[in-house]
Amino acid sequence: xxxxxxxxxxxxxxxxxxxxxxxxxxxxxxxxxxxxxxxxxxxxxxxxxxxxxxxxxxxxxxxxxxxxxxxxxxxxxxxxxxxxxxxxxxxxxxxxxxxxxxxxxxxxxxxxxxxxxxxxxxxxxxxxxxxxxxxxxxxxxxxxxxxxxxxxxxxxxxxxxxxxxxxxxxxxxxxxxxxxxxxxxxxxxxxxxxxxxxxxxxxxxxxxxxxxxxxxxxxxxxxxxxxxxxxxxxxxxxxxxxxxxxxxxxxxxxxxxxxxxxxxxxxxxxxxxxxxxxxxxxxxxxxxxxxxxxxxxxxxxxxxxxxxxxxxxxxxxxxxxxxxxxxxxxxxxxxxxxxxxxxxxxxxxxxxxxxxxxxxxxxxxxxxxxxxxxxxxxxxxxxxxxxxxxxxxxxxxxxxxxxxxxxxxxxxxxxxxxxxxxxxxxxxxxxxxxxxxxxxxxxxxxxxxxxxxxxxxxxxxxxxxxxxxxxxxxxxxxxxxxxxxxxxxxxxxxxx
Numbered sequence: 097x098x099x100x101x102x103x104x105x106x107x108x109x110x111x112x113x114x115x116x117x118x119x120x121x122x123x124x125x126x127x128x129x130x131x132x133x134x135x136x137x138x139x140x141x142x143x144x145x146x147x148x149x150x151x152x153x154x155x156x157x158x159x160x161x162x163x164x165x166x167x168x169x170x171x172x173x174x175x176x177x178x179x180x181x182x183x184x185x186x187x188x189x190x191x192x193x194x195x196x197x198x199x200x201x202x203x204x205x206x207x208x209x210x211x212x213x214x215x216x217x218x219x220x221x222x223x224x225x226x227x228x229x230x231x232x233x234x235x236x237x238x239x240x241x242x243x244x245x246x247x248x249x250x251x252x253x254x255x256x257x258x259x260x261x262x263x264x265x266x267x268x269x270x271x272x273x274x275x276x277x278x279x280x281x282x283x284x285x286x287x288x289x290x291x292x293x294x295x296x297x298x299x300x301x302x303x304x305x306x307x308x309x310x311x312x313x314x315x316x317x318x319x320x321x322x323x324x325x326x327x328x329x330x331x332x333x334x335x336x337x338x339x340x341x342x343x344x345x346x347x348x349x350x351x352x353x354x355x356x357x358x359x360x361x362x363x364x365x366x367x368x369x370x371x372x373x374x375x376x377x378x379x380x381x382x383x384x385x386x387x388x389x390x391x392x393x394x395x396x397x398x399x400x401x402x403x404x405x406x407x408x409x410x411x412x413x414x415x416x417x418x419x420x421x422x423x424x425x426x427x428x429x430x431x432x433x434x435x436x437x438x439x440x441x442x443x444x445x446x447x448x449x450x451x452x453x454x455x456x457x458x459x460x461x462x463x464x465x466x467x468x469x470x471x472x473x474x475x476x477x478x479x480x481x482x483x484x485x486x487x488x489x490x491x492x493x494x495x496x497x498x499x500x501x502x503x504x505x506x507x508x509x510x511x512x513x514x515x516x517x518x519x520x521x522x523x524x525x526x527x528x529x530x531x532x533x534x535x536x537x538x539x540x541x542x543x544x545x546x547x548x549x550x551x552x553x554x555x556x557x558x559x560x561x562x563x564x565x566x567x568x569x570x571x572x573x574x575x576x577x578x579x580x581x582x583x584x585x586x587x588x589x590x591x592x
Contacts (some may be wrong), residue, residue, distance in 0.1 A: 097355050097502050098183075099123030100196040100287075101308070102166040102267035102275050104328040105299040108132070110160035112312055113167040116301075117148045119308040123198075123355060124169035127182035128152070131194040132162030133330070137272035139192055143168075143182040164275050164330060166267045168196035172504060180221050184269070185229050190237040191244070192271030197225040198304055199263035199285040199502040202563055205572075207231055207259065228264060232256045236270075244273065246327045246335040253278050253325040254339040261563045263348070263501035263553075265320075267302055274329035277302040278339065282346040282562050283322030284501045284553050286362045290314035297332040305360040319363050321345070346562055349552040350503060352542045353492045354400050354463045365545030368403055373541035374491045374533060375407030378461070381531055382412060382489070391487065392456040395419040397446070397463075397474055404491040405461035414459070419452035419478075442473045454482030464492035465521065465532075466505070468512030472525040479526075488527040493535045494518070497559040498573055505556060507574045 099120030103109040113130050128151040129143025140160050144151045148169060168183035184194040201207065204224035211217040217230045236244065236252035249270070256278075263284035267277045279287045288306040292299050292314045301314045309316050320326060323340025347363050358368040382389060393415050396405035399422065409416035426445040452458075458478055465471050471488060478486045494513035499505040508514045512521055522530035533541075535557050543549055555561050 097123055097171050097504075098196075098198040099169040099304045100166070100198050100265060100267050101168075101301065101303040102164075102196070102269075102277060103299070103301050104164040104275050104330075104332060106294045106296060106332070107163055108161055109163060109165045110157055113165055114148065114152055114157065115312065116303060116308050117167045117169050119311070119357075120169050120304060121148055122357065123304060124171035126172050127170040127179070128168065129170075129182050129184050129196075130160055130165060130167045131184045131186070131269055132160050132165030133269055133271055134162040135330075138162075139186075139194065139269070139271050141184065141186070141194065143179075143184065145179055145182065164269065164328070166194060166196045166269055166275065181223050181225075183225060185223070185226050187229055187233045190233065191273065193229065193233050193236070194269040194271075195225065195229040195232070196267050197228055198265045199280065200224055200500060201228060201260055201264065202262040202500050202561075202565060202569060203260070204228075204262075205569075224262075228256070228260060228266065229268075231259055232266075232268070235259075244270075246329070246337075249273075249276060249327055250325055250335075250337045250339055257281055257323060257340050263563075265304065272330065274327055275300075275302075276325060276327045277320060278325035279320050279322055281323045281340045281342065282344050282553070283319075283363070284346060284348050284562070286347065286351060286356070287320040288361075289317045289320055289326060291317050294332075298334065299332070300328050300334065302326070305356055305362070307357045307360040316361070344551070344562075345549050346551045346553050347549065348501060348503075349538060349542055349554050350464075350492070350499075350556065353538070355503075358400075358403055363546055363549060365542060365549075370542045370545055371400075371403035371491070372407040373544060374538065375404035375409075375461075376411050377537035377541055378404065378489050378491065378531065378533055379408045379411035381534070381537070382408075385531070386529070389487075390457050390485070391459045393417050393419075393452060394459045394461060395452060395478075396461050398422045400463040401461045401491055404463070405489075408459075408461060408489065417452045419449050419458070419481075420446040420474075421449065422446060442470055443477070446474065446477070448477050448481050450481040452481075453478050456483055457485040457487070458483045459487045459489060460527075461489045461491065463490070464495060465490050465512060465525070466495055467510055468521065468525050471527075475526050485528045486526075488522070488525065488530045490530070490532045491538075492533055493538060493557045494521070494532050495556050497556050498570060499556045500561055500563070500565075500569075500573070501553060501555070503556070509574075 265285035323343035394409035
């Protein structure tokens with residue numbers, strides 16, 4: 097899962113892209129980058145490993161001159177971790193194209209082979225984002241136009257859709273021509289469009305989330321449709337076109353559970369309200385299955401579960417308390433690359449307020465349970481603080497399967513619910529009892545915000561995928577996502 101943003105304006109945009117990336121930092125902590133193009137058609141870029149605040153110093157920002165540009169914060173899903181994987185990525189032919197991508201291609205190996213053997217394009221990494229960039233660049237080059245129009249650009253996007261399987265929200269700079277954005281045929285990864293009035297023309301922003309629009313003075317226009325492409329040329333003229341024959345709106349439901357900011361709207365669904373409804377549904381389950389519960393207090397595991405936990409407490413008529421103090425300078429443990437880092441980070445990330453636990457029966461609420469190690473550690477902390485009983489509620493159903501569309505889920509064998517039933521998971525994490533959200537309740541919680549959406553991407557709960565799978569793809573993914581092998585690769589790389 098990554099964060100992407102693009103801005104086309106009358107004046108330099110690097111500072112606003114920087115501010116945007118700060119507001120998207122929750123979507124990726126591994127690397128950050130900005131590329132901008134100026135009126136002389138010069139491309140200026142900076143990218144590196146680390147948080148946005150660390151990658152960009154004032155001396156870097158001073159060199160990022162240009163009135164249209166793109167930015168990216170990375171969390172590794174396909175490929176490895178290292179500076180060469182930081183985005184935006186660049187190819188010099190045709191025209192010079194920089195690209196920022198959120199998602200994951202499921203046929204990237206096949207496409208990479210085609211690029212090398214049939215189209216004579218060399219790839220520097222095994223990143224699917226580099227594959228996507230080169231596929232689009234090759235299709236645009238086939239238009240054979242010295243000065244491509246929006247029609248040629250949209251035709252290249254159409255060809256890209258035909259060739260690429262998986263999930264992708266893309267923003268690209270075509271050097272000297274303008275800014276392009278497009279979304280996969282299923283609309284799995286989010287992409288929103290905003291506008292504001294400049295002195296002489298309209299100015300535009302495209303981003304993974306719309307929460308950053310208002311602080312920058314933009315007004316949301318709409319979400320970019322699945323399969324759609326929009327192009328803003330360097331003079332600020334706006335064009336859009338549907339580039340897919342069979343677009344379907346199937347957003348990733350985990351955006352609403354965990355990834356997105358609560359102040360964002362994804363496909364016109366308020367993340368905040370969806371999480372409130374998740375809390376109501378959980379409360380209804382507890383009333384039904386444990387009508388004689390003895391819960392004294394409801395406590396969220398910050399941050400993404402706070403909204404659901406508060407509403408759950410209201411509906412149960414049980415006191416809500418914030419029993420954990422979060423260190424805001426520790427990253428999100430879900431998107432840390434290795435299990436050892438996640439284990440060490442739990443106690444550094446959360447400090448406990450003993451007075452909220454001592455002598456009480458506590459219901460802890462989290463957005464989800466993935467490996468179970470974090471949940472187990474937090475329950476251990478609650479018991480050490482004096483809790484008599486510790487119950488656990490997950491705002492999401494049991495996660496049992498791999499994600500193919502941009503979420504770096506562990507290998508299936510490392511998912512605690514993949515081979516354990518409800519009671520076995522409760523025993524493993526040392527909870528007195530455990531309640532999961534049902535999938536139907538989760539879907540209802542989200543769909544209520546936009547009844548026009550008929551399907552959501554829910555494969556981590558069901559194992560059902562919307563896009564075709566290349567033979568052995570899941571097996572290869574299983575291997576690549578094992579923590580042990582990730583660490584071995586990084587150690588080998590460090591020695592080399």
